[in-house]
Amino acid sequence: MALLLSGCGSWARRSAGPVGWGGADRQDPALSGNGRVLASVVRRDGRDTVLLQEQPSGTVLPLRHFGRLQPHRSPSLSWNGRYLALLVQQGPERRVLIEDRATGRLHRLPLPGGLVPESLSLAADGRRIAIATEGDGRSRVQLYDLTNLLEPDLPAGLPVRGAPATTP
Amino acid sequence: MTLGAGGLVRAVTVAGALPVLLAGCLAPLPQPMVGLNQRLEAAGPARAPSLSGDWLALIVSRGGRDRVELVDLQRQQPVPLPGLERPDAQPLSVAVDGRGERLALVRQLEGRTELVLYRRNLMALQPVPLQPPGVPRRVSLRADGRELAVEVSRQGQWQVDLIAVP
Secondary structure: OOOEEOOOOOEEEEOOOOOOEEEEEEEHHHHOOOEEEEEEEEOOOOEEEEEEEEEOOOEEEEOOOOOOOOOOEEEEOOOOOEEEEOOOOOOOOEEEEEEEEEOOOEEEEEEOOOOEEEEEEEEOOOEEEEEEEEEEEEEEEEEEEEOOOOOOOOOOOOOOOOOOOOOO | OOHHHHHHHHHHHHHHHHHHHHHEEEEEEEOOOHHHHHHHHHHOEEEEEEEEOOOEEEEEEEEEEEEEEEEEEOOOOOOOOOOOOOOOOEEEEEEEEEOOOOEEEEEEEEOOEEEEEEEEOOOEEEOOOOOOEEEEEEEEOOOOOOOEEEEEEEEEEEEEEEOOOO
């Protein structure tokens, strides 16, 4: 029988903090597996733009790619925040991209024709990605194996410049 | 026939670009997980995936109703979630931790939108209070299950709350 636990334990809440561009909306949050990096989407110059911040300091972390490819949506991070997977708009196409923050490489994930990605989720170790698409009159979720594309990002993984040095 | 200076420059440029072009052509591609994808396709229209470790949580439409499913990727089978589903609830967003133990869920129920945490080993559903009050939408859970991030609408503005899981 299912239990309904109400009022058990204490929920410590904190705001993700200011985004630095006035009172902008902040949406689509995603935490790295260790919780040290937060990705979210904020409205910047009228365009939805991914923002990467160290936690809990709120320090903005640099990204090499993704400029001029707005709007951004559905960010997803690996364990240490080494990989950021994101949906971007490239001309008329919405594409799935993964930035490797350790090497600066950008990986493009081609999808079968006619499928438009709506959201994604990157496994914390970077071995797989789940992509929700629309196309052929239905919505579907498909999984892709990334082991021949990405090195694993594990709790003892490569340190990422600009990211905190330790894991909890 | 000999190359002029311009032709030589063009030839060197093309030769220099060849490795880059070839690397682009030969770059490894992500491999669709065919067996799992066929099973997911057969389960019905699906959206809002959350992938962590060997677990995939998603919202599947079946019989005109949306429901949360948790798939064990090792066994390629959905696992039961007793006590999570209510026929009158509409799931909006789901997130799973890396052990497949905790699921955070945003759902509409009885005219309101709520954030709940489900613990699979306890079959227990726990409301997550939002302070100050707001309307949640998308939720994400850390892979270690210790903290969730949720998008909350307050007074017409979307904010992100980070909430430690007790």
